[in-house]
Amino acid sequence: MKSSDIKQFLGLNALRLCMAVVLLILFVIFYDIISKGAGKISWAFLSQPPRNGMTEGGIFPAIVGTFCVTVITAVFAIPFGVGCAIYLNEYAKDSWITRAIRMAIRNLSGVPSIVYGLFGVVLFVNMMQFGTCILSAGLTLGLMTLPWTITASEEALKSIPNAYREGSLALGATKWQAIRTNVLPYAVPGMLTGSILGLARAAGETAPILFTGAAFSLPILPSSVKDQFMALPYHLYIMSTQHQAIVKVRPIAYGTALVLIALVFFMNFGAVVLRYHLRKQKKD
Amino acid sequence: MVRKEKFIEGFFFINGMAVIIVLLGIFVLLIVNAIPAFRDISVWDFLTGKVWNPEAYGKPSFGIVSMVVSTLMVTAGSLIVAIPLGIGTAAYLTDVASPRVREIAKPVVEILAGIPSVVIGFLGIVLVGPIIAKLTHQTSGLNAINGSILLAVMALPTIISLSEDALSSVPKSYTEASWALGANKWQTLITVKIPAASSGILAACMLGMGRAIGETMTVLMACGNASAFPHSFIDPVKTMTATIAIELGEVPYNTTHYYSLFAVGLVLFIFTFFVNLVSDTFLHKYEKVNR
Numbered sequence: 001m002k003s004s005d006i007k008q009f010l011g012l013n014a015l016r017l018c019m020a021v022v023l024l025i026l027f028v029i030f031y032d033i034i035s036k037g038a039g040k041i042s043w044a045f046l047s048q049p050p051r052n053g054m055t056e057g058g059i060f061p062a063i064v065g066t067f068c069v070t071v072i073t074a075v076f077a078i079p080f081g082v083g084c085a086i087y088l089n090e091y092a093k094d095s096w097i098t099r100a101i102r103m104a105i106r107n108l109s110g111v112p113s114i115v116y117g118l119f120g121v122v123l124f125v126n127m128m129q130f131g132t133c134i135l136s137a138g139l140t141l142g143l144m145t146l147p148w149t150i151t152a153s154e155e156a157l158k159s160i161p162n163a164y165r166e167g168s169l170a171l172g173a174t175k176w177q178a179i180r181t182n183v184l185p186y187a188v189p190g191m192l193t194g195s196i197l198g199l200a201r202a203a204g205e206t207a208p209i210l211f212t213g214a215a216f217s218l219p220i221l222p223s224s225v226k227d228q229f230m231a232l233p234y235h236l237y238i239m240s241t242q243h244q245a246i247v248k249v250r251p252i253a254y255g256t257a258l259v260l261i262a263l264v265f266f267m268n269f270g271a272v273v274l275r276y277h278l279r280k281q282k283k284d
Numbered sequence: 285m286v287r288k289e290k291f292i293e294g295f296f297f298i299n300g301m302a303v304i305i306v307l308l309g310i311f312v313l314l315i316v317n318a319i320p321a322f323r324d325i326s327v328w329d330f331l332t333g334k335v336w337n338p339e340a341y342g343k344p345s346f347g348i349v350s351m352v353v354s355t356l357m358v359t360a361g362s363l364i365v366a367i368p369l370g371i372g373t374a375a376y377l378t379d380v381a382s383p384r385v386r387e388i389a390k391p392v393v394e395i396l397a398g399i400p401s402v403v404i405g406f407l408g409i410v411l412v413g414p415i416i417a418k419l420t421h422q423t424s425g426l427n428a429i430n431g432s433i434l435l436a437v438m439a440l441p442t443i444i445s446l447s448e449d450a451l452s453s454v455p456k457s458y459t460e461a462s463w464a465l466g467a468n469k470w471q472t473l474i475t476v477k478i479p480a481a482s483s484g485i486l487a488a489c490m491l492g493m494g495r496a497i498g499e500t501m502t503v504l505m506a507c508g509n510a511s512a513f514p515h516s517f518i519d520p521v522k523t524m525t526a527t528i529a530i531e532l533g534e535v536p537y538n539t540t541h542y543y544s545l546f547a548v549g550l551v552l553f554i555f556t557f558f559v560n561l562v563s564d565t566f567l568h569k570y571e572k573v574n575r
Contacts, residue, residue, distance in 0.1 A: 004471065005468070007470060007471075008468045008469060008470035011470040011473075012380055012470060014372060015372050015373075015375050018368070018369050018372030018375075019372075019381070019389065022369065022373050022393065023389075025440075026396050028411070029399065029404075029407060032410075032411055033403070033407075080302070083295075083299035084302070086299075087296035087297055087299055087300035088300060090296075091293050091296055091297065092300065100304055101300050101301070101304055103564070104303045104304045104306075104307040105303055106560065106564060107561075108303065108307055110494045110495075110498070110556050110557070110559070110560035111498070111556060112525060113401075114500040114525045114528050114529055114552075115552060115556075117528075117529075117532075118317075118528065118532070118545070118546060123309070123313060146303065150303070174288075176289055200398065201400075204398075204399075204400025204401070204402070204403070206402045206501045207401075207501055207525070207529060210529055210532070211532050211533055236402050236403065240405075240505065257403050257406055260400055260403060261399065264400060
């Protein structure tokens with residue numbers, strides 16, 4: 001064998017090893033959480049509130065809280081993101097303002113989540129006087145999700161062929177009519193998929209809700225958007241670091257971690273299925 | 285009709301401008317809330333002081349050097365692991381893997397990106413921590429090296445997918461020319477493809493670095509959070525993000541300590557802003573080259 005062949009043999013196997021390590025990491029993460037969390041999952045765990053200083057009972061309020069805050073995030077981030085994407089893809093000319101908007105989007109997606117938390121505390125909790133509640137936390141997460149929904153919506157709009165727009169314009173439609181009837185309906189599946197992927201990430205975030213509304217433990221469910229709430233990621237944080245009987249509640253922490261991961265993946269999976277169905281419908 | 289059209293365009297324009305307003309808003313509110321801290325602390329002491337003890341009786345100290353060093357330590361540690369592993373995996377996906385393997389492996393890498401940071405932090409406590417404690421003969425495995433490993437896991441998906449984009453957008457003619465000169469697959473990868481994709485790969489690493497600097501929950505849970513100046517990777521460290529996350533919940537509003545946390549946030553914002561800016565420049569360069 002030539003030395004260059006030996007080098008190639010070693011090099012390519014090193015690359016294979018890299019991939020194997022990445023797969024191993026993923027396997028270890030899932031194996032650990034599923035093997036130790038699955039035993040905890042039961043109907044009672046999913047449908048009951050925590051009891052006895054959170055050493056027994058379930059995580060129902062945390063599931064409800066995460067659901068509520070994600071709805072607020074969606075209501076804020078999706079229309080806003082879609083609107084911005086429509087401007088960028090349909091109206092904007094290549095000017096310095098457009099470039100500034102694009103730069104702002106890229107920078108927003110790089111802002112640390114804890115900084116969004118600080119911003120939320122000042123703007124929503126204090127300046128707007130919402131207090132620590134679902135609304136403040138949802139809006140904070142909404143701002144954080146914004147760059148992702150914009151990017152996803154813009155990708156969806158970009159994938160619509162120009163002929164669709166031109167066909168409509170040629171028939172005498174105004175620009176907005178063309179967008180509304182010939183562009184948006186076809187872009188909706190892509191926008192929804194991308195937005196749900198963004199929301200799944202937001203649902204798993206902890207840092208932005210630490211000070212904007214998540215509560216340690218609440219016996220009752222939130223009744224309005226001005227209430228505090230329990231959230232799955234925050235609950236996992238509490239159960240693994242802040243609880244007095246940390247070893248005793250470890251199974252609950254594992255159970256919470258499994259539910260959180262499952263939730264995020266069901267959202268991802270749901271987004272892909274939804275896209276598939278909407279696309280099929282459009283073709284019929 | 286025309287007026288309605290103008291109105292609609294204006295509406296979307298405002299919608300687009302709102303993004304700039306949000307970014308500026310974050311920056312401005314951080315500054316406005318950080319300034320009152322400097323009525324009691326000198327900027328010099330803040331930036332060069334090694335001791336962060338805001339609740340000390342009599343003479344509190346607000347020096348951020350320890351936490352900046354902690355942040356840089358765990359970030360550097362994570363990149364030492366994540367960059368070779370990430371680029372290696374990306375190169376495997378573009379140059380070694382068969383199309384079928386690639387189809388399976390790519391979504392798997394994306395799954396890694398979807399795991400919430402708090403779950404990774406939890407695994408740092410229950411899984412990585414005990415192993416490190418055993419290997420280093422310490423009572424606790426919550427230290428800088430634990431945080432580095434976890435952050436590497438979090439930065440990997442970013443580095444892999446962006447490096448892969450960069451490698452696969454190297455023009456086919458480059459590879460073919462290299463083959464025609466008698467170079468094998470490995471030589472082509474090392475001497476032609478990776479150099480051609482270097483600015484894209486650099487951008488990927490910078491973005492991974494930005495993620496690692498700003499990551500909060502994993503370092504908060506897995507690094508031990510001791511404010512002392514770190515001397516080695518097996519010391520517990522308290523990063524900038526962790527300091528904000530721990531202390532903002534405990535301080536009363538509108539105290540020097542409260543404002544000082546915004547000053548820390550501002551430093552963090554500026555850090556990540558520059559990292560992103562540099563990565564953006566590289567990305568731009570690489571787009572230009574490939575045009």
